[in-house]
Amino acid sequence: xxxxxxxxxxxxxxxxxxxxxxxxxxxxxxxxxxxxxxxxxxxxxxxxxxxxxxxxxxxxxxxxxxxxxxxxxxxxxxxxxxxxxxxxxxxxxxxxxxxxxxxxxxxxxxxxxxxxxxxxxxxxxxxxxxxxxxxxxxxxxxxxxxxxxxxxxxxxxxxxxxxxxxxxxxxxxxxxxxxxxxxxxxxxxxxxxxxxxxxxxxxxxxxxxxxxxxxxxxxxxxxxxxxxxxxxxxxxxxxxxxxxxxxxxxxxxxxxxxxxxxxxx
Amino acid sequence: xxxxxxxxxxxxxxxxxxxxxxxxxxxxxxxxxxxxxxxxxxxxxxxxxxxxxxxxxxxxxxxxxxxxxxxxxxxxxxxxxxxxxxxxxxxxxxxxxxxxxxxxxxxxxxxxxxxxxxxxxxxxxxxxxxxxxxxxxxxxxxxxxxxxxxxxxxxxxxxxxxxxxxxxxxxxxxxxxxxxxxxxxxxxxxxxxxxxxxxxxxxxxxxxxxxxxxxxxxxxxxxxxxxxxxxxxxxx
Numbered sequence: 061x062x063x064x065x066x067x068x069x070x071x072x073x074x075x076x077x078x079x080x081x082x083x084x085x086x087x088x089x090x091x092x093x094x095x096x097x098x099x100x101x102x103x104x105x106x107x108x109x110x111x112x113x114x115x116x117x118x119x120x121x122x123x124x125x126x127x128x129x130x131x132x133x134x135x136x137x138x139x140x141x142x143x144x145x146x147x148x149x150x151x152x153x154x155x156x157x158x159x160x161x162x163x164x165x166x167x168x169x170x171x172x173x174x175x176x177x178x179x180x181x182x183x184x185x186x187x188x189x190x191x192x193x194x195x196x197x198x199x200x201x202x203x204x205x206x207x208x209x210x211x212x213x214x215x216x217x218x219x220x221x222x223x224x225x226x227x228x229x230x231x232x233x234x235x236x237x238x239x240x241x242x243x244x245x246x247x248x249x250x251x252x253x254x255x256x257x258x259x260x261x262x263x264x265x266x267x268x269x270x271x272x273x274x275x276x277x278x279x280x281x282x283x284x285x286x287x288x289x290x291x292x293x294x295x296x297x298x299x300x301x302x303x304x305x306x307x308x309x310x311x312x313x314x315x316x317x318x319x320x321x322x323x324x325x
Numbered sequence: 326x327x328x329x330x331x332x333x334x335x336x337x338x339x340x341x342x343x344x345x346x347x348x349x350x351x352x353x354x355x356x357x358x359x360x361x362x363x364x365x366x367x368x369x370x371x372x373x374x375x376x377x378x379x380x381x382x383x384x385x386x387x388x389x390x391x392x393x394x395x396x397x398x399x400x401x402x403x404x405x406x407x408x409x410x411x412x413x414x415x416x417x418x419x420x421x422x423x424x425x426x427x428x429x430x431x432x433x434x435x436x437x438x439x440x441x442x443x444x445x446x447x448x449x450x451x452x453x454x455x456x457x458x459x460x461x462x463x464x465x466x467x468x469x470x471x472x473x474x475x476x477x478x479x480x481x482x483x484x485x486x487x488x489x490x491x492x493x494x495x496x497x498x499x500x501x502x503x504x505x506x507x508x509x510x511x512x513x514x515x516x517x518x519x520x521x522x523x524x525x526x527x528x529x530x531x532x533x534x535x536x537x538x539x540x541x542x543x544x545x546x547x548x549x550x551x552x553x554x555x556x557x558x559x560x561x
Contacts, residue, residue: 096445096446097365097396097398097399097445097446098363098446098448099398099399099400099401099446099447099448100398100399100446103398103445110351110352112350114396114445116396116397116398116399116445117398118397118398118403118404120403120404137397137407139396139397139407141394141441141443142369142371142392142439142441143350143353143367143368143369143392143441143442143443144350144352144369145352146352146353146371146374150392152408191397191404193396193397193398193404193407195396195397195443195445197349197350197367198350198351198352198353199352200351200352232401232402232403233401
């Protein structure tokens with residue numbers, strides 16, 4: 061693929077981008093759709109420009125971990141499907157998928173977004189485990205933000221399945237109207253540094269041209285729950301401060317999109 | 326005790342509500358989405374492109390590789406572990422064979438055409454939706470094809486021959502047979518045929534006749550999907 065690295069870098073210096081957007085503009089359309097999979101307990105499809113990502117929540121009853129015997133658990137997995145980009149190959153998840161899954165996981169886990177104690181059914185014996193799978197349909201850049209949006213939206217749309225009171229077996233074909241015990245709503249925003257300028261929502265081409273990036277997950281009160289720096293170049297403390305400001309503001313904007321999608325649910 | 330009314334109220338030869346769209350994945354050279362009832366299949370085609378590892382290259386013709394995957398949340402029961410299973414490998418293989426006969430890659434020696442099919446939700450008939458979607462995606466990618474391939478399952482539920490079984494029919498508490506079929510359009514030849522369950526030869530022939538008519542309906546939708554996409558391009 062033609063990366064246009066030099067053009068992107070030169071344009072960034074004067075505050076411009078190849079596709080004509082402002083540095084802090086997300087691509088349009090931003091579209092969130094819930095319940096795209098009847099087989100998942102909760103699901104969402106997120107579109108940012110040409111990037112399309114899906115997330116599905118499955119719930120299972122398992123034995124709690126020994127060190128948290130009164131709590132349930134969450135797990136987040138990401139699949140960069142070869143269907144979604146010529147750059148991806150079949151096989152076990154590579155480092156890009158692992159990082160995407162772990163950064164999305166930390167944003168939600170460390171914010172204590174889900175009340176883990178409420179997921180417990182019988183301490184030491186049975187608890188609900190929440191498994192979120194993120195899959196890419198078309199990777200046109202900015203998977204971190206899209207994955208986080210999809211994961212939160214799918215969590216908010218999820219409903220517990222029915223459980224047979226006698227056998228304790230889950231009837232996945234019947235959902236109750238009970239949502240997950242969500243305490244906070246963290247969203248990740250990734251800010252990129254290209255040639256000294258800060259910008260959000262990169263295209264694939266811009267992702268081939270950046271110097272450094274910082275993903276910042278924050279909840280509706282502006283509390284930061286996870287960060288991940290990436291890229292080959294360093295960041296100053298001042299830059300980190302600016303990046304956090306941008307991330308907090310953009311998270312507010314993205315949160316209104318989540319609320320719109322889940323309200324219509 | 327005979328199966329006189331279908332679980333979802335359809336006529337015996339009626340397909341589930343079906344939707345097809347071409348060009349849904351901008352990164353791919355060709356792509357499609359097929360919904361058949363509550364089964365959804367995305368297909369993407371990449372290529373012809375260089376094939377690695379090199380020893381797999383064929384200097385006489387390009388080759389087709391097919392990949393099939395159910396997304397981890399797409400099963401009606403527990404989460405499905407990501408990655409290949411014996412089932413997904415076999416399905417990928419039969420899909421590949423069902424399409425291969427109609428694809429001509431002799432102009433692309435040493436190259437590969439990759440077909441990826443992934444499903445976000447399933448309610449039986451996944452390999453048929455996969456083939457129908459892949460066929461649209463191949464045409465969308467401009468891959469030389471001799472004919473369009475359309476696929477649908479037929480079968481017999483408690484003595485009644487039906488088209489496009491849903492999961493509740495496959496799991497019906499009686500003698501059931503499930504026969505996924507793919508057919509070419511012009512020559513009406515069968516490129517996919519599998520069967521499990523129990524059926525007599527007489528009813529099998531009836532079922533295949535039903536498949537012949539049913540795949541025509543799928544074909545209409547596939548062609549409409551392609552026309553919809555390219556008509557939009559002309560207007561621009």
